Amino acid sequence: MDRITALERLAQLRSSGNLSDSEFEVEKQRILAAADGRPRSPRRGRLALAGLALAGTAVAAGWMLAPDAEPVAPAAKPRPTTKATSPLPAAAAEPEPSVRELSTQEQLTEAFRAAYGSRKSATLKRDGSTYVVRPASLEWIGDKAVLLTLAGIPDACHGCSGAIGVHYLVPAGKNFAVQERWPLFVPGSSWGEPATEWSIRRDLSTYPVVASEGGHMGQGYLCQWTSLAELTPARPVLLGTFSTGFSDEGARVDGEAVTNWDGRITKPVRGRSFQIAVSGSDHFTERYVRRGDKFVPAHTSRFSEHCG
Structure with missing residues (x-):
């Protein structure tokens, strides 16, 4: 390699940053001294040549790869890991x-x-x-x-x-x-009335019982009755209509004996029986017993003589 070529190569190495200014001066002096015939240290010359060879190889490699090389994308930063979270429980449906x-x-x-x-x-x-x-x-x-x-x-x-x-x-x-x-x-009762009195009783049968009192008056005679209707889950059941009162006061003239009976349901045995206790001009008791879906008199009722 002639001196001019060596100096150009050396300048390229410095321009590319492969040689510092001080290294460039040392090598330039060596090339010029060699051209002038000045002696040089064999070890220093070998080191310099080795350095130049390595530098040249690096530059040459750069010249060969640079035109076709694609830029390398910087390494992607690792994404921060997020802790898996359990889905929130669904809101409870509002009751109807x-x-x-x-x-x-x-x-x-x-x-x-x-x-x-x-x-x-x-x-x-x-x-x-x-x-x-x-x-x-x-x-x-x-x-x-x-x-x-x-x-x-x-x-x-x-x-x-x-x-x-x-x-x-x-x-x-x-x-x-x-x-x-x-x-x-x-x-109900006469004169278009639904009832003279009514109530709900819970002591006569398994289910609530409607107790409705009514009456009728004709030609001075008054007959009163009580109707019982049980409210079962399937349907209402009419347990019976029973005479509970009688009066003939409106049909009697002065001096004649008057009959006034006033009866009330007493002593119920749930689902089995009850009594009608009568007070007034006479005192007596009549007993009714359950037969299927009806309450029936245990004996002939005294009311049947007057109210049928």
Whole structure:
């Protein structure tokens, strides 16, 4: 290699950063001294040549790879690991609204509305008579609601009778749905009255019993009775109508003996029997026993002489 070529190569090494300025000067002086015939240290010359050879190899490698090499993308930074989290539990579904959450009065109102489309009163036409129906009470028998209504006939005759109605309903959200109805089930009283008195008794049978008192007066004679209707889960059952009162005072003239009997149900044995204790002009007791779906007199009733 001639001196000019060696110096150009040396300049390229310095330009590329493979030689520092001090190294460049040392090597330049060596090349020039060799060209002038000056002696040099064999060891230093060998080291210099080895260094030049390595540097040249590196430069040559750079020249060969640079045109075709693709830039290497910097190493991707590791993504921060996220701790696996359990999915949040699904929100519990809200319970469906229930009519049983309403107050007793609200339940009664909603039951009557379901049965008659009105909240306070309604009219019912049966057998040529027009009844005015009003809500009376609501009883729960298991999952069924039993609506009791009072059906009366305005301006009725003395022989016209009102009644107590029975309606079976089931909850439907915040309302009721009617299953079956018996709008004139329990016999009432004369003059179109649904009952002179009525109550719910729980001491006569397995299920609640409607006890309705009624009466009729004709030609000075008064007969009174009590009707019992059991509210079973399937349907209402009329257990019977029993004479519980009698008076002939309106048919007697001065000086004649008057008969006044006033009877009340006493000593019930649930589902088996009860007694009617009579007071007034006479005192006696009559016993009634359960036979299937009816209460029947254990002996002939004394009321049958007067009230049939």
